[in-house]
Amino acid sequence: MSDIIYTKVDEAPELASASFLPIIQKFAAAAGVTVGTKDISLAGRILATFPENLSEDQRQPDDLADLGRLVKTAEANVIKLPNISASVPQLVAAIKELQSKGYAVPDYPEAPATEAEEAIRAKYDGIKGSAVNPVLREGNSDRRAAKAVKNFAQNNPHRMGDWSADSKTQVSSMSGNDFFSNEASATLAEETTAKIVLETATGEIVLKEGLSYPAGTVVDATFMSVAALKDFLAAEIEKTKADGTLFSLHLKSTMMKVSDPIIFGHAVKAFLAPVFDAHGAALADLGVNPNSGLGDLLDRVKDDAAIMADIDACMAARPPMYMVDSDKGLTNLHVSSDVIIDASMPALIRAGGKGWGPDGKEADANCVIPDNSYAPIYDETINFFKENGKLNPATAGTVQNIGLMAQKAEEYGSHPTTFEVPEAGTVKMILADGTVLHQHEVEVGDIWRSASTRKAPIEDWVNLAIDRQKAEGCEAIFWLDADRAHDAELIAYVEPILKARGVADKFTIMPPRAATRASFETITAGNNSIAITGNVLRDYLTDLFPILELATSAKMLSIVKLMNGGGLFETGAGGSAPKHVQQLNEENHLRWDSLGEFCALGESLTFLADSKNNEKARVLGQAVDAATQGILDDSRSPSRKVGEPDNRNSHYWFARYWAEALAGQNSDPELAAYFAPVAKALAEGESDILAELAAVQGAPADLGGYYRTDPEKTAAVMRPSATLNAIIG
Numbered sequence: 001m002s003d004i005i006y007t008k009v010d011e012a013p014e015l016a017s018a019s020f021l022p023i024i025q026k027f028a029a030a031a032g033v034t035v036g037t038k039d040i041s042l043a044g045r046i047l048a049t050f051p052e053n054l055s056e057d058q059r060q061p062d063d064l065a066d067l068g069r070l071v072k073t074a075e076a077n078v079i080k081l082p083n084i085s086a087s088v089p090q091l092v093a094a095i096k097e098l099q100s101k102g103y104a105v106p107d108y109p110e111a112p113a114t115e116a117e118e119a120i121r122a123k124y125d126g127i128k129g130s131a132v133n134p135v136l137r138e139g140n141s142d143r144r145a146a147k148a149v150k151n152f153a154q155n156n157p158h159r160m161g162d163w164s165a166d167s168k169t170q171v172s173s174m175s176g177n178d179f180f181s182n183e184a185s186a187t188l189a190e191e192t193t194a195k196i197v198l199e200t201a202t203g204e205i206v207l208k209e210g211l212s213y214p215a216g217t218v219v220d221a222t223f224m225s226v227a228a229l230k231d232f233l234a235a236e237i238e239k240t241k242a243d244g245t246l247f248s249l250h251l252k253s254t255m256m257k258v259s260d261p262i263i264f265g266h267a268v269k270a271f272l273a274p275v276f277d278a279h280g281a282a283l284a285d286l287g288v289n290p291n292s293g294l295g296d297l298l299d300r301v302k303d304d305a306a307i308m309a310d311i312d313a314c315m316a317a318r319p320p321m322y323m324v325d326s327d328k329g330l331t332n333l334h335v336s337s338d339v340i341i342d343a344s345m346p347a348l349i350r351a352g353g354k355g356w357g358p359d360g361k362e363a364d365a366n367c368v369i370p371d372n373s374y375a376p377i378y379d380e381t382i383n384f385f386k387e388n389g390k391l392n393p394a395t396a397g398t399v400q401n402i403g404l405m406a407q408k409a410e411e412y413g414s415h416p417t418t419f420e421v422p423e424a425g426t427v428k429m430i431l432a433d434g435t436v437l438h439q440h441e442v443e444v445g446d447i448w449r450s451a452s453t454r455k456a457p458i459e460d461w462v463n464l465a466i467d468r469q470k471a472e473g474c475e476a477i478f479w480l481d482a483d484r485a486h487d488a489e490l491i492a493y494v495e496p497i498l499k500a501r502g503v504a505d506k507f508t509i510m511p512p513r514a515a516t517r518a519s520f521e522t523i524t525a526g527n528n529s530i531a532i533t534g535n536v537l538r539d540y541l542t543d544l545f546p547i548l549e550l551a552t553s554a555k556m557l558s559i560v561k562l563m564n565g566g567g568l569f570e571t572g573a574g575g576s577a578p579k580h581v582q583q584l585n586e587e588n589h590l591r592w593d594s595l596g597e598f599c600a601l602g603e604s605l606t607f608l609a610d611s612k613n614n615e616k617a618r619v620l621g622q623a624v625d626a627a628t629q630g631i632l633d634d635s636r637s638p639s640r641k642v643g644e645p646d647n648r649n650s651h652y653w654f655a656r657y658w659a660e661a662l663a664g665q666n667s668d669p670e671l672a673a674y675f676a677p678v679a680k681a682l683a684e685g686e687s688d689i690l691a692e693l694a695a696v697q698g699a700p701a702d703l704g705g706y707y708r709t710d711p712e713k714t715a716a717v718m719r720p721s722a723t724l725n726a727i728i729g
């Protein structure tokens with residue numbers, strides 16, 4: 001096993017790796033540190049799942065499973081780049097591409113009819129959505145901006161849209177009968193197994209059995225009423241029209257891969273209600289599944305003039321929609337993974353509450369977030385900016401995050417226990433001894449789910465928060481609502497630990513809405529705060545605050561201290577930025593910023609030094625930090641525009657600063673001697689290297705694929721400088 005594992009992923013970060021990883025491997029080798037890769041890309045995971053469909057030489061090992069085992073050991077030292085959490089359209093596209101390349105993987109069965117198809121569908125459902133992060137996250141999350149990054153953002157504030165008090169932008173959520181209001185929660189006194197059944201007028205359907213929970217697990221159950229959801233969506237469409245704003249829907253269909261695509265599908269149906277009323281049977285015959293989005297629907301009905309005419313008439317009568325890409329006519333409802341709440345809401349807020357309309361112009365938006373569990377943080381953020389104007393990144397303090405995440409905590413681990421209710425009845429969660437832990441009366445189509453959170457992760461999270469508060473000495477808030485069932489169970493864990501460690505006075509506990517306001521007040525005054533949150537708010541806040549403070553979450557330090565002693569270093573909090581690949585394909589410019597990778601690499605090397613007493617790794621890590629500082633100080637980050645320095649240029653500068661720092665240090669003369677000529681060659685090659693990098697920009701770039709690019713073509717595109725390649729080898 002290599003000392004450090006660098007994950008192979010998809011899209012922009014993977015392209016960046018084609019340029020950056022050879023540099024890392026060369027520098028690490030000089031210190032005897034090995035850096036290997038594991039393939040967790042969408043295409044790689046598909047291939048690893050269907051060995052029986054592939055020839056011997058096409059097969060590939062299940063690297064995700066290997067990594068899943070590794071992160072449960074003290075040996076783990078993994079740099080995890082953002083990967084695709086695939087929606088069905090993305091999954092289908094990846095399958096098509098693999099098939100076209102000669103990999104005989106099966107089609108995705110949209111409507112499985114046989115047992116064999118059911119089995120294939122079950123395998124693909126395991127690959128779908130957020131299927132990687134939950135496997136690797138065997139620890140809680142510590143995300144913050146490194147000091148150097150925050151200082152840089154304050155000294156070089158990004159542009160922010162103005163907020164005005166009369167902005168019509170607002171957040172709209174259900175008035176009840178949602179996951180938030182129906183939640184029940186209990187902490188299990190003893191270890192137990194459990195099953196989930198649906199009792200109907202005619203009998204009992206077992207939804208799930210064989211669940212097992214250790215003592216101390218917090219087990220929740222809740223449901224969203226589909227009738228209430230439908231009424232809400234219909235009313236919001238009317239309200240948006242009356243207000244003259246854009247209709248926008250913000251969900252997390254990737255991480256909430258069972259519940260949110262269903263909610264998304266209801267929105268598609270609500271928006272096109274007259275069309276579904278008039279053509280329901282025809283649409284079903286064409287294989288339309290509203291959960292797959294408007295894009296898929298239009299593709300299936302495009303040859304039916306009558307349906308198309310009714311769609312056009314319906315759209316004309318509806319409020320304008322918030323657009324993903326107005327030039328291409330891609331709406332909010334085209335693909336469920338195109339608008340992901342953690343990125344979409346902060347982007348809209350950063351823009352002064354503006355979204356893009358179908359006319360390509362900015363407008364105020366009605367932000368529809370059906371469930372009330374977490375919507376209040378966005379509502380309160382918007383209220384705060386309407387009252388106080390936009391945040392000033394030059395003077396604002398920072399909000400760090402300590403997130404409860406380990407072992408599939410909370411909603412993000414709830415997929416195996418989420419159900420679209422097949423018949424009206426009572427859902428019961430029944431423990432081994434017959435106790436009914438939770439029960440709900442439900443109707444057909446209601447979305448019922450149970451989430452669980454284990455004791456060890458909760459305790460680890462509280463202790464991590466205590467350590468981090470001690471290190472920072474700043475305000476620290478547990479974002480927990482004593483009036484919410486689940487949060488009340490967590491508070492029962494939190495308070496005794498704080499008391500026992502004598503630090504209760506250092507922390508406050510506040511519901512998310514109040515915590516949002518308090519945190520904005522704190523950072524507006526130039527001070528810092530630590531948000532200690534559950535898993536969903538971890539995800540949301542580590543985009544919200546960074547996007548407002550630093551312009552992007554890609555620059556965040558994201559450390560997962562694994563519970564069994566290993567380290568997982570996630571790069572940034574951002575995703576894989578598909579738009580960046582498109583730009584590279586069209587004009588050979590990659591605007592991806594690898595700052596997250598730089599930060600993670602420094603942490604990973606320092607962790608290696610500490611865990612394996614590897615002093616050479618420490619020297620490498622310290623030099624990485626110096627190189628990262630150099631990138632910031634000298635503004636060597638990629639530009640967004642073709643013809644200007646891009647991701648590849650930033651890697652050249654990183655290599656150069658890294659080599660110079662290693663050559664200039666005196667803790668390890670051997671490393672200094674090795675890197676002196678490297679640094680010299682990089683400096684002397686500067687004008688040639690920059691010219692070679694600049695020469696390729698402007699023309700289209702061929703990567704030989706999207707989900708599975710051709711390694712040679714990719715290397716040719718991402719490493720176009722012969723001079724640099726000769727130095728790196």
Ligand SMILES: NC(=O)C1=CN([C@@H]2O[C@H](COP(=O)(O)OP(=O)(O)OC[C@H]3O[C@@H](n4cnc5c(N)ncnc54)[C@H](OP(=O)(O)O)[C@@H]3O)[C@@H](O)[C@H]2O)C=CC1
Nearest residue numbers: 082083084085254340343554574575576577579591592593
């Ligand atoms: N940890 C993980 O594995 C994660 C994976 N994802 C996956 O990523 C994909 C895209 O998700 P999306 O919601 O669009 O979020 P992204 O974070 O990919 O993108 C949002 C925007 O942030 C900017 N951005 C993000 N990272 C960088 C970077 N390193 N350098 C420069 N700019 C950056 C880009 O803005 P601009 O275009 O203006 O330059 C981008 O369009 C999905 O498949 C999703 O599932 C998403 C989040 C986390």
Ligand SMILES: O=C(O)CCC(=O)C(=O)O
Nearest residue numbers: 085130133254255539573
């Ligand atoms: O796993 C995913 O799909 C996204 C993860 C994410 O957004 C995050 O952890 O911030």
Ligand SMILES: [Mg+2]
Nearest residue numbers: 342539543573
């Ligand atoms: Mg996120």
